Amino acid sequence: MNPFEYASADSLDDAVALLREKKGRVRVIAGGTDLIPQMKSGVAEPERLVDLKGIPGLDRVEISAGGLRLGTLVPLTEIASHPGIRESHAALAQGASAAASPQIRNAGTLGGNLCQRPRCWYFRNEDFHCRKKGGSECFALEGENKYHAIFGGDDCCIVHPSDTAPALVACEAEATLRSPRGERRVPLADFFVLPSVDVRWENILAKDEILVSVFAPSPPPGTRASYTKIRERASFDFALASVAAVLTFEGATCTRARIVLGGVAPIPWPCPAAESVLVGHALDDALIAHASNAALEGAAPLSKNRYKVSLTRGIIRRALANLNASKEGT
């Protein structure tokens, strides 16, 4: 690890100003559970760290009729255990509780979880100068790619590691960002970008920009949601595949569906084809099977991750069947 300078920001203005200097070799630090390991393994070599924890209000959870607003510093543990969030945005609470280990969830923040860097073992290994680090090759494409992408990974086949991201995208959340140029709001679905857009970075944040908060609107009545994650080791492990499913029912009919996958693509992967199979229908086994097949259409597995196709199909099917069974009146 190289020597670096540490600066604690006391306001957002202060933070973005501190970020501006040092030609981009500045990084934001929240819980540090990902950033410090990045620095130890040489993935990040910042000259300065800007600590957000001194900025008042960034750890706030606000629940209103319109929806749920989470400051970037809200710990994962709080999201996982908050009764209000478990009630209104079950997929998010489940996603947060499925992430990492208890200790990491205590220290790790929502913003850090959304902005964490990928776990690809070539990217994280100093010996490989991969595309994500400015090199010309993705070593996983023809290498040890069991944990890698089956969608959208032509240029760099990382998977997005976050368990809260698919859930929040399925909740149609919106992100608030702040830079010296002011504030902007973007749908969280547009926050994440594919390697074909930017192979070096997983989101649209500029070097001097901070994720401030996330807003998830209240779901319509009759909505059921869940987050299903499959991992090799339950104690702590990233997803082999996961699915956030948010379905709204009117009577037996599914009127709205959001299905977003984790662990299978460089971004939280939406499944519009599967969603449109469901909307306007009462769900039964055949329709659910049809939808889960549709979700996996276009999957391009690599040499060692073909299993992710049937695995993902299986958990979508299971998630949809469980939500359908739990809807009101059944």
Place this chain on the structure above:
Amino acid sequence: MAKKTKLKLGFPGHFKQVAVSLPAGDPVPWEFDADLKVVGKRVPRVDGPDKVSGKARYTFDLRLPGMLHAAVLRCPHPHARLRRIDTSKAKAHPEVRAVLVMEEKEYRFAGAEVAAVAATTLAAARQALGLIEVQYEKLPFVTDPDLARRPGAPKVRTEGNVEVSLETRRGSVETAFREADAVVELTIRTPVALHTCLEGHGSLARWEGDLLTVWDSTQAVFDVRDSLARALKHPPENVRIIKDHAGGGFGSKLQMWSQTPIAARLAKLAGAPVRLLLSRHEDFLCTGNRHSSVQTLKLGASRDGTFKAISWRAYGTGGIEGGAETSRAVDGLYRFPNLEVHEENVYTHAGPACPMRAPGHVQGVVALEAAIDTLSEKLGLDPLEVRLKNDPSEIRKAELSVGAERIGWSRRGPSGSNPGARKRGLGVAGTTWDGSGLPGPEVEVSIGAGGEVTATCGTQDIGTGTRTILAQVVAEELGISAAEVTVRLGDSYFPYSILSGGSLTAASVTPAARAAAAKARASLLRFASKELGDKLEDLECSDHQIRVRGSNRSLSWEHMAQDTPSGRLSFKAERQGNFAGFEPAAAGCQFAEVEVDTDTGEVRVVKVVAVHDSGRILNPLLWESQVNGGVIQGISFALLEQRVIDHRYGTVLNADMETYKVLGALEVPEIEIIPFPVAAGFNNTQVIGIGEPAIIPTAAAVANAVANALGVRIGELPITPDRVLGALESHAKGRR
């Protein structure tokens, strides 16, 4: 003169008189049902409070005044030669005190040591590594054992990459296979696994004139002393190795690794103590691993399940080391009238293997027990019945019956017969391991002027509880409590002991402790008899005194110790050779129940029943802890652990504890432990080690349970979701 006698050996219902020749002067073994006061009791670890309060000091906790910190420059290439090295910039670093370039200039695995630096801080030492300029000549390499076997593969050793390590024949397998009613053949693969001790490898070296003291993370202070003396060409009597507490070893600390001589050399160069602690990453690359295996077994039996023949053809890689045998357990576990073994070491450009908890047995039993289940299936027989029919051990047969009852074996259905996506399955496997101990260790028991009792031995407590069992055995003999015995160990200046590995420690060290304590007792009695004028048989030893039975006259140990010129009574005894035992080794078996999700490929172990014998159980608390640990490590091997190398580059991709996955608390199933006490013979405490037996059958039982659940055999460990789903898919294709 050895004493010929007969001992009642065995277990209830199976006792027999066995002729033994007891070593001269050695105490007579305790009877199976002897009324012991301290031995056999659930005595908590004597060093438990020190460990949980942080008082216990491990090598990583030690600091000496003026101590320097060292870091090692490692070759990033799997095979390279040093072209040029320039350390002048590192030497010029203001905080650097010594720089060392290794003698070896050809590196045969990524992670091999090139140079080392000692500096006033660790950060400075690491920084200085970056100042060393190195040019390597990259050489052809091979890390994939299957490629290394091919003609023309880059050579790891000049003699070639393939070496026959074991070849045995008995009878005629060809004829037996022809005559057998059923023959099965299958191939099982197991990965390279890593020891993953909680405490990594590290050394702190200090010179005082010619005396070199090293605090080392080791399982073998005397072996490290000798290796280090050789490496430095220094007299062994001027080398002292200390290991007070250890955070596990599992075999990875049986030998000296490079950090020890590097620390010693740097300390000499710098004229100051040097501490070199390896990072987890370095530990995973350089300090040993469990060799991989590819085992092709052919097994034939008659219609009633009696084994006729086995053919065992296997190879494995231990990187730049050999030792990849897997068939050692075959004869102890089952009877095979005809047998053929052919095993090969395959050398690759990867980090060296070394013994890991039950080396070879863990891998071999997975293959052997898989073959037995496959054969039973083919014959339409209950795999448990087949085992009972071929098992040579009375102990294990009794254990199998107990275990079957506890797991509910009668529930076991035909393989793959569970409907639905979540399928349950049951599996069983056995173990054999000779941990009856070795002669050689010496223990000194002393009584000080304050009457305090100390037992001293250069053995190591690697976390298994050696301190505690030594205290118990001495306390039993002297009629006091374990807490009243201070045990000093882990120092090569103490009386000699062997390494702590191979389930040898308890059986090698406690008989010497008992013999020394018995000597102490006898001597105290004699002394008191003379002093008090009473007959020996009227005296008893307890409560730190010698008492005259039926009177209030007594003589305190304190008094007797003070009466000697040194103020201290001291008795030393040496562990004698083994005498005969009931069976040649410890038996044992485990049963596993699993649930496999066929939609997701997830495997969950629901329950393990572990039935084990190891002679006398000195301390059930510690013994159960060994069994728990073995089962947990075994499940981890079955379901999670594997070192991954990208063979295109020869680089280990998962040399960290996030991606090298070790089982965590949530994966631990219910573990039911059933002790099976046996009057085993062999030594005066009749102890056999339990460390290795506890892990041997676990992975095999789990793998068999998975096969029973699915009706499909996953031929490769670990059994991860990708493999389960892949196997189910090819199975479905095959049926279509």
